[in-house]
Amino acid sequence: MSALTFTLKTRPAQRVDMSPLVCQHLQGMEPAEIAAIELQSGKCKLRVDELFNISGSDTQTIVIKNSFEKLDFIGKDLDGGSIMVEGDAGAYLAMGIKSGDIKVSGNAGLYAGCEMKKGYLEIAGNTGDFLGGALPGNKMGMKGGLILVKGNAGERVGDHLRRGTILIEGNAGDYCGSRMTAGTIAVMGQTGRYLGYAMRRGTLLLWNPPTLSTSFNDCGTHTLAFLPMLFKAFAALNSRFADSAVAFNRVQRYAGDMAEMGRGEVLVRR
Amino acid sequence: MIINGVTIDATFAEAFPMKATRAIITAQNEKWAIISAQAMTGFATSVIACGCEAGIERVLSPDETPDGRPGVSIMIFAMGGKGLAKQLETRAGQCVLTSPTSALFAGIDSDIKIPLGKNLRYFGDGFQIAKVLAGKRYWRIPVMDGEFLTEATTGQVNAVGGGNFLVLAESQPQALAACEAAIEEMRKIPNVIMPFPGGVVRSGSKVGSKYKALNASTNDAFCPTLKGATKSDLSPEIESVMEIVIDGLTKEDIDKAMRVGIQAVCNLGAANGIKRISAGNYGGKLGPFHFHLQEIMA
Numbered sequence: 001m002s003a004l005t006f007t008l009k010t011r012p013a014q015r016v017d018m019s020p021l022v023c024q025h026l027q028g029m030e031p032a033e034i035a036a037i038e039l040q041s042g043k044c045k046l047r048v049d050e051l052f053n054i055s056g057s058d059t060q061t062i063v064i065k066n067s068f069e070k071l072d073f074i075g076k077d078l079d080g081g082s083i084m085v086e087g088d089a090g091a092y093l094a095m096g097i098k099s100g101d102i103k104v105s106g107n108a109g110l111y112a113g114c115e116m117k118k119g120y121l122e123i124a125g126n127t128g129d130f131l132g133g134a135l136p137g138n139k140m141g142m143k144g145g146l147i148l149v150k151g152n153a154g155e156r157v158g159d160h161l162r163r164g165t166i167l168i169e170g171n172a173g174d175y176c177g178s179r180m181t182a183g184t185i186a187v188m189g190q191t192g193r194y195l196g197y198a199m200r201r202g203t204l205l206l207w208n209p210p211t212l213s214t215s216f217n218d219c220g221t222h223t224l225a226f227l228p229m230l231f232k233a234f235a236a237l238n239s240r241f242a243d244s245a246v247a248f249n250r251v252q253r254y255a256g257d258m259a260e261m262g263r264g265e266v267l268v269r270r
Numbered sequence: 271m272i273i274n275g276v277t278i279d280a281t282f283a284e285a286f287p288m289k290a291t292r293a294i295i296t297a298q299n300e301k302w303a304i305i306s307a308q309a310m311t312g313f314a315t316s317v318i319a320c321g322c323e324a325g326i327e328r329v330l331s332p333d334e335t336p337d338g339r340p341g342v343s344i345m346i347f348a349m350g351g352k353g354l355a356k357q358l359e360t361r362a363g364q365c366v367l368t369s370p371t372s373a374l375f376a377g378i379d380s381d382i383k384i385p386l387g388k389n390l391r392y393f394g395d396g397f398q399i400a401k402v403l404a405g406k407r408y409w410r411i412p413v414m415d416g417e418f419l420t421e422a423t424t425g426q427v428n429a430v431g432g433g434n435f436l437v438l439a440e441s442q443p444q445a446l447a448a449c450e451a452a453i454e455e456m457r458k459i460p461n462v463i464m465p466f467p468g469g470v471v472r473s474g475s476k477v478g479s480k481y482k483a484l485n486a487s488t489n490d491a492f493c494p495t496l497k498g499a500t501k502s503d504l505s506p507e508i509e510s511v512m513e514i515v516i517d518g519l520t521k522e523d524i525d526k527a528m529r530v531g532i533q534a535v536c537n538l539g540a541a542n543g544i545k546r547i548s549a550g551n552y553g554g555k556l557g558p559f560h561f562h563l564q565e566i567m568a
Binding site for chain 2 (some may be wrong): 026163164182184201203221222224225226228229230232233263265
């Protein structure tokens with residue numbers, strides 16, 4: 001059984017809500033039924049077969065080809081199965097996914113992996129603001145799972161992060177780890193201003209020295225036993241994080257944000 | 271049955287269902303992992319008065335441990351799950367948390383989980399940090415030598431406790447030498463512990479006592495100095511009896527351990543003063559697991 005493949009015919013002018021095209025919704029549906037699903041695009045509804053050429057039949061393995069930055073909500077609430085996006089993805093990629101994995105070969109927009117519960121999200125390119133964050137007004141962002149970004153991430157990475165791991169091979173923008181209540185964010189590249197702003201708990205793991213606010217206090221240099229285990233957990237990833245050469249267990253530890261609870265930590269490679 | 275001049279009695283050891291768990295203790299080096307493990311499994315020879323039976327299963331190389339440091343695998347057995355959880359937690363808190371450079375991990379997987387570091391985390395007084403790594407939850411507890419890393423839970427499994435055999439010899443040194451040889455071989459068998467000091471017990475007990483307050487007392491039938499004073503099981507040439515008690519995860523594990531242990535004793539044979547192998551039981555009425563010596567050695 002080959003992967004159920006949606007190949008975009010033409011790029012619509014308006015953004016498209018792709019949330020109906022997830023594995024658990026399509027399970028057991030005939031090709032004609034899938035073709036007849038209507039997707040919201042601006043104020044119009046478009047049939048799936050108006051937008052895409054459809055091939056394959058394995059609803060648990062979905063491929064979206066010729067994807068571009070206006071396809072929003074790809075993999076929303078996914079609960080098992082896998083989605084491969086060839087090209088860019090729009091906003092709210094993998095929002096609230098419960099299990100399964102989503103891979104994007106290009107860039108992703110705002111709020112990728114927001115309020116994710118479990119599962120795996122991999123973005124080969126760059127991603128927008130609020131990666132793994134909470135929707136506006138909500139108090140809990142990502143609650144579990146793993147996000148890997150091979151490029152750069154925008155501002156507010158892991159805003160209100162509750163649990164789970166975010167790995168960024170490139171740079172992260174301002175307010176990385178803002179308001180996080182727990183979880184782990186690792187950034188190999190540079191980080192922007194206001195790192196860990198109002199973070200309560202959780203870990204920010206950095207390869208390069210950050211510009212820290214005065215509300216973070218230096219706790220000294222330490223060798224931490226959990227770090228080798230953390231890196232070991234990344235060993236199976238298709239990522240630079242899996243490379244044992246980038247691993248370390250000696251860190252400078254900063255506690256903060258002291259303007260908040262102050263139980264969070266920034267660990268910087270020594 | 272006679273092996274190398276040693277008589278194998280037509281009797282059986284009687285064992286009981288228990289609950290068991292396994293934990294892995296690691297440290298900066300093997301020396302400190304062993305020290306911590308010895309502390310954790312100390313005063314745990316018999317459930318009669320210790321609350322549990324515990325022992326070191328084996329020493330682990332760095333590539334066998336979760337954090338890549340030298341380690342020791344320990345096992346704890348108790349009569350019930352509640353008692354097991356309590357013993358595990360108090361021992362982990364007093365003996366491993368306190369031990370320099372130590373870390374503590376689950377050593378067995380099961381649907382039934384019991385707390386390992388789950389409650390020890392409160393020692394961190396709010397500074398403790400949880401981390402979920404590869405699907406398992408760990409706690410980082412700040413302590414004076416750095417951080418104590420512990421897995422939150424470990425597994426609890428059904429197990430068997432009280433497998434045993436008795437070594438009857440012409441002298442005390444000969445009985446001890448035979449038991450030492452047996453223990454050396456039995457320690458190579460996985461999933462078992464021999465909880466008594468050095469694996470050997472010289473004060474085997476029977477159920478009951480003339481004193482109402484005691485529910486166990488010396489096994490007078492196997493005490494060589496009482497040969498003429500009680501209904502003895504010993505022939506005139508027997509001057510010393512020692513026992514090896516085995517707890518294991520399954521009956522098969524205990525079978526294997528008993529086989530290699532008895533074989534090691536028999537290898538010394540009658541020429542080294544070993545006369546008989548026997549076993550302790552309660553007439554088969556109390557424990558559902560029976561280890562027939564002659565079947566095991568067949």
